[in-house]
Amino acid sequence: MNIYFIKFESNYHYVRLIIKGLKQKGVTVRKTTYPSPMSSFSIAVNGGVFHINWPEFYYKMGKGLIKMLVSIMLALSLIISMMIMRFLFGIRVVFSLHNLLPHNSERRWLDRIVYSAVIFCSSSVICHCIKAKELINEHYPTYSGKVIVIPHPNFMGVYGDKMNKYEMRDILNLPQDVYIYIFFGKVRAYKGIKELVKEFREVGGTEDRLLIVGSDDGTGYIEEIKRIAGDDERIMIRGIWVLDEFVNLYMSCADCLVLPYRDILTSGGVLLSAQYCIPLVAPAIGCIPEQVDGRMAVLYDxxxxxxxxxxxxxxKEREVIEGSRAVMERTALDVVTNRLIEDVYGGGEELSC
Incomplete structure (x- = not known):
């Protein structure tokens, strides 16, 4: 049997990790397009499971009347194709639901229709924690029997090893004898970075620094953050896209990772703190309390x-390290892949080549 992933989605680390884990188990992985009658027929002929993660990538078009109409047409096309795939061809469909609805959505009503339809067409819906399952059952109660909890895999093997903190600070031209809080990742409004800058200006000491690293993809959001930071020299903003091979430089130079989300269900980013054994500051919302270990994080209301x-x-450093190791063990790719094969795709023996 084959497991089919959408080619575009395989650019994202979550899908790349799952594909890597499946191949290590001897499972055949194929890439396909977003659902269409033609792709559905191909999967039905060859036999396999279709795994989708972010249906909004297919129909999301931006603002404006024309784009709204195009989005609606694409959404309807996706829904019809999903129904053909599931109910005409009998293909097993798996949906990893990373958020209850997409972030930064212009048309939440359309997203809700599409997500409801994709869940309806799915054989199984994956979420990453018990809290997420409860929220899915609350928002989509008709389909509660389909939801399976499988943790988000950590990024071991994706990013480099932890390096010497002080050497990395030299390379990145950062001060040595200070405490560095780092925000790392795409710069988006829902991630609460403005609030972080404001709070840091209030509570940060003279020997503290806030390092914000990430791209806003041309939205201008970083400029808004710079205006809030003002002339505070303790706040260092690097509005850049960091290649995978350089992520470990930034994570190694930091004393603490801060991810002050205003709204989140699942965060792969919190697992970076465990991988690099640095403490985490994050809100006690969504999956975060279940994703981390209390010894390596301070969660807040x-x-x-x-x-x-x-x-x-x-x-304490020792407790941070012990907590980080515990998180890495339970989110290891091998653990996650075994769960997918046994509980979602239909059983290990059936899937081996």
Whole structure:
């Protein structure tokens, strides 16, 4: 049997990791297009499971009346193709639901229709924690029996090893004898970076630094953050896209990772703190409390970011390392892949080549 992934989605680390894990288990992996009658027929002839992650990539078109009409047409095409795939050809469909609805959506009503339809057409819906399953059952109660909890795999093997902190600071032209909080990742409004800058300006000490690293993809959001930072020299903003091979440089130079999401269900980013054994500051929302270990993180409720930035310095290095190792063990790619094969795709014996 074959497992089919969408070619465009395979550019994203989650899908690339799953494909890597499946191939290591001897499972045949193929890439295809977003659902269409032709691709559905091909999968039906060859036999296999179709795994989709982000249906919005197919129909999301931006603002404006014309783009809205095109989005609606593409969404309808996707829904019809999914129904043909599932109910005409009898193909097993798996949907990894990373968020209840897409981030930064212009048309949440359309997203809700599409997500409901994709869940309806799916044999199994994967989420990454028990809280996510509860929220999915709350938002899509008709389909609660399809939801399976499988953790998000960590990024071991994707990014480089941890390096010497002080050597990395030299390379990146960062000060040595300071405590560096780092925000790392795509710069988006829902990630709460403005709030982080404001809180840091209030609670950060003279020997503290806030390093913000990531691209806003031309939205201008970084300029807004710079205006809030003002002339505070403790705040260093690098609006760049960091290639995979350089991620370990930035993670190695930091004392603490801060991901102050305003809204999130699943975050692959929180697993970076475990991989590099640095403490994490994040809100106690979505899957984050289940993804991390209490020994390596300070999680906060609404309004508690400033206090968390202070408290994180009190964590003991040994406990951070032990907590990080525990997270890495339970999110290992081998563990996740075995669960997918046994609980989602239909059984290890059937899938081996």
């Amino acid at each position: 609404e309004g508690g970011l400033g206090d968390a930035l202070r408290r994180i310095k009190g964590l």
